Amino acid sequence: MKLKQDLKDYFSLPWRAYVILGSTIINRMGGFVGPFLALILSSKMGLSNATIGFVVAINSIASIIGTLIGGRIIDKFGSRNTRVIFHGLHGLMYLLCVPLGASLAVIPLLTLASFFTGIQAPTGSTLIMANTKPEERKSAFSLNYIAINVGFSIGPLIAVLLYENHLNLLFIGDALSSFVSVLMIAVLIPGNDVPKEEKSKQTQKELSTIALLIKNPNIIIVVGVIMLYFVAFSQFSFGVPITAKNVFGEIKGPEVYGVLASINGVLCMVLTPFVSILVKPLKVSTIIALNGLLYAIGFGMYAFIGSVPLFVAATVIWTVGEILGATNMDVYIAENAPPSHRGRVSALAPVARRTGFVVGPALAGLVSTAFGLTAMWMVVITFALTGSFLMFKSKSMGVKESVEVERVG
Template identity: 25%
Template sequence: MSVAGLRTAARETVSGLPREFWWLWLSTLVNRLGAFVATFMALYLTLDRGYSASYAGLVAALHGLGGVISSLCAGVMTDRLGRRPTMLIAQLSTAVSVAVLGFMVHPFAIAGVAFLVGMASNASRPAVQAMMADIVPPKDRVRAFSLNYWAINLGFAVSSAAAGFIAEYSYLAGFIGEALMTLVCAVLVFVKVPESRPAQAPVKTVDGKRAKDEVRLTTVLRDGRFMGVVGLSFLVSLIFQQGYVGLPVAMGADGLSSSDFGTAIAVNGVLIVALQIPVTRFIQHRDPRRLLIISSLLAGYGFGLTAFAGSVAVYALTVCVWTLAEIVNAPTQTGLVVQLSPAQGRGRYQGVYTMSWSVAALVAPLMSGFVIDHYGAAWLWGACAVIGTVAALGYWLLMRNLPREETPGEENVPEPAPVPAQARPDQAEPDPAAAVAAAVVVERAV
């Protein structure tokens, strides 16, 4: 393709999205540029503080457990308080808790604050995804989610390199730096992103009593098709997590060094940054059912091929395969969640969906450790291939009757009559209540 063609493709990929989306996208990028805790927590605890690897694992587990709990709570907050207040609370809470964590020295204090950091840092995800679904037209949602995922990985790639140099100077500087970057995200959200939550559904009379049509958490849990998607999301994310828990162990067992693992896993970030936008153009108008089936198989068999790897080059090749699956799966699955979610319950639905990834992050280390210790790494990669096949079959069964062009989650929920600052996100005025909440509470973003 010519340079002019590439420019045209890039312009078409980023054009036509609402201004509010780009402020939200920028806040995501800034937030990921400041990521430090998730990347260097284990090194900080073992090298700087002198704690054991077992203690570092416990702290990481508590951090993940906090994310599991906050996924559900933040989903409810997103629907009840609004997207903007929830993001502000999460961002400010993260900034404060990360800064405090840098000053903790007692092991119980570190573990407790790490749990709070896990809760705060994951709390904004349902709100961000729900707001994107609110402000982006259905035809552009896969493209929007792809661009947001690209920002996450671009920010993480840059921050990982920068954080390494910062850690050599001072781990505390890394904690303070992340807190400051998260505060910048909070300011961006507060100043530039208006509330987008749809107005409440009309009040109905039921048996002489007034009642509201409200999507509750129990409504989400009783949604069979959606919970099936959540279960399949858990299986797929369980596979992807092995790139960070099972892969380094297997490469070490093959006599490869940590730098060799760094070289192989760097391929993941490079490919996502390089291919996310062009792949988005290819998939954005294609059948999500086929994309999810294909990406599940690519993920499973990409890791399955690792059983035959013995050199850095072959390991890097397998990373290429499952990274392509990740590029396709992440935005497509997020778009499917929106499609299955009623407009007034998007926060709760996104919260439950986010929880599937948090739970996988807890289970994956236990799974890889048990299988490798008792059966060997080859069995772990074989299990990944089987799980990917099961996930692909599950998507085929669940999505057989899913309409192609409709958004089932919204078609049965009457859109509210135009309400000032609610029905039109692009003309929304900043919510005064959110401004008060932002001055009193604490929070963070993706």
Template identity: 25%
Template sequence: MSIANLRRAAAESVSGLPRAFWWLWTSTLVNRLGGFVATFMALYLTIERGYSASYAGLVAALHGLGGVVSSVGAGVMTDRLGRRPTLLIAQTSTGASVALLGFMTHPLAIAAVAFLVGMASNASRPAVQAMMADIVAPEDRVRAFALNYWAINLGFALSSTGAGFIAEHSYLLGFLIEAAMTLVCAVVVFVKLPESRPVRGPVANSAESSAEREPDVGLGTVLRDRRFMAVVALSFLVALIFQQGFVALPVAMGADGFSSSDFGLAIAVNGLLIVALQIPVTRLIEHRDPMRLLVVSALLTGYGFGLTAFAGSLTVYVLTVCVWTLAEIVNSPTQMGLVVRLSPTHGRGRYQGIYTLSWSVAALAAPLTGGLVIDAYGAAWLWAGCAVTGTVAALGYWLLMRGLPGAAPPFAERPVSAAPAGPRTDSAA
């Protein structure tokens, strides 16, 4: 491909998106560029503070538990308070708690503040995703979600590189830099992003308002939405597999005699491929049948990890990472588009919060399931289980998507009511 073609492809990938999206994208990138703490937390606790590996694992679990707790609460806040206030609260709280964590020395204090950091840092996700759905046209949402995911991985790749150099000089400096950059994100949100929460307009005839207005959306509404909860369950299965790349894969490679640097090289391929391929692959898939994309990505995820059972060299390990990374590139924007499609306009925050919960719970469950299976049966059985789980998820997506109305645009949001909307009510929990 010529330079001119590359420039044209890049221009088409980023054109047509609103200015507010790019400020939100910038905030995401800055936030991930400052993501040092998660990268070196285990090293900080074991090397700098001298705690055991089991204590470091406990702190990581508490950090993840904080994310589980905040997923639902932040979704409710996103709908009740608005996207912008939720982002401001989440980002300022994250900055303050991360800075505080750097000064904690007592093990109970470290564990408690790590839980708070997990809560605060995860609270922004439903608001970001809901705001993106608000401000981007339905036909551009897959591309927008892909660009945001690309920013997340680009920022993570760069911050992971910088974290090592910073940690050599001062772990505390890393905490303070992350806190400062998170506060910069809050400033961007405050200065550049207007509130995007859809407002229900008044109804001309008040006698008709109760019958014609869009129904209130509470958490019970989300939990009773069987189709959406099926998406959450399938998302959990896929996330459970993906998490094994950071939980079970290093254990399995270590048992095969590979060094930590070998694992670092293999897993670095994941980030590099996402940065290199996310945008061009999204251009190829954004107008294709989402059912096929989700089915294929689930199969690639399961069997990409399943192939790890046959890996006897670093080259084969890298090849398996390439397979499930391609699945990740396809799955992430496609599934986010499906979540928006199934979410009523005035309940996006709650729906996004429950969807985020599936990944948070998977991050907690993956270390437990992976470790138990490896200890009891061996790594080969875990990889076989990943292949089976991916197959189940693919079948689930096929059954779920087959029931969606075929006439609807691939990623248009679900209409809740064709009648005029009624006055705003925030009584739903």
């Protein structure tokens, strides 16, 4: 009976939450260009690996800068307006790429698109925060995570069909999905970003972001933990395929990795509501700590195992950890930020994630080259356990969760 009631929570959210989720699915489903960027630069434009790496790095930096700026813009002009304007500009940049074909002239437009995407990136969480009550947000963020994975699972399949002979349709499709997603938000979501019931709770005076972080060390801790976790999580696209090739060989290794990637995607969609219900009685900080513990166990197993079933088991374990983190980290950050700073504080999470993704493969590459794959996985375990330890010990360090965080779920 309790399970039935918990599942019912997913279907009793405000209608605006489902509009946001639908917009997310359409946007992610049409994300054609991003996953194929390196291939476009290589096969279609003929750039060297070094040049491709430079372009990808510049795009990542542009996105990070945009995210840092976007937090302030969101707090000043609102999540809805920020999403509509800058996600629309993202789509416009891709549309301008269409007549240019596979020429070098598209590279500045791609960089601008990354910058605009970065600006609106925090709205992924702030829009949900603004259109749900505290007790609804765990369910809303869980569904949002499912929506992201549904979109990502469909988008690349469509992009594969277009990439080889219809590059222009790749850009057109990405742009159109952005415009449809933006139109849904513009027409169906009201402009007021702060629910009335939360306005009365906001008693803090306007502080600088740094002053706010000093007064709320729990935000600093969880942002640091996110970066540590994503150093570990980034190994899904670096350490895992390398280890699979090392264990199973040049031919079977990539096949095994493909199976693991599919398992991860399916589990993220299927298990998310059930995992969320299972951990519902726990405090958010405890759930995030368990995220790191499962990362340490799951990714750490790759250092010692040598069979496909055990590789699958390891993937299942860290995927559950991924679900725990993905459905709770943004809740924890946003709930600990006053509405006046919600955009700026929420912007810290994607910056921490991107930083982890940059540091993770680079560090793993250096360690694996110098000391071997086992040593690399030991480093990954250390990062994951350090983050988990920080979250478990946050209360004894004098860090308290906000009242709203404890009410979530």
